[in-house]
Amino acid sequence: MTNAERCQRDYQFYKKRGICINCHNENAMIGAVRCPECADKQAARDAERYTKLKADPDYRPRVSAYRKELRQRRRDAGLCHECGKRPVAEGYARCSECLIARRRKKDKRYDIPRSERMSYRLCYICGDVGFNDYNLCKKHYTQYVGKFTDIRVKGGESHPWARDNEVAFGLRG
16 A cells, blocks of 8 residues: 555545544544644645745746646637536537636626625726725726716716716716
8 A cells, every 4th residue: 555545544534433534533624634733734834835936936827837837738628628527519619617607707706786796895997896985896996996087077067077077976067
């Protein structure tokens, strides 16, 4: 029996009995495989590793190049370039399940009516997460920030954006 097989066997043994897989002394948290102390230690190790990676100037380009190469390998093999598990749907680069999941995620932000988005601190226009105390996301805030004065001076109350400005920023035309 190899070391990897032995480790996997032990992991399954402790997991099945609800014992921490690291210290083997404490009960694991419900729905987890580690006790609270070991989970905290693991989170600290992960955070430290992540900060070291982020400090490396070559990290982002290296990860980007790897992901690009992985997507290309999956495309060449005829697999979904997102999950790599299933064959692609006809005429797409993703499988049907990933296409459905992507569509649901995209449509999710439109589930909340425009009139109620502000109470959830979402962008009044697109439904993304709001920016500071404004009722706009960062994209729409930067897009419209230079146009407020133009609208108030040129268009007045008849300008199409006058209502959007009033709702989003409290500005009257």
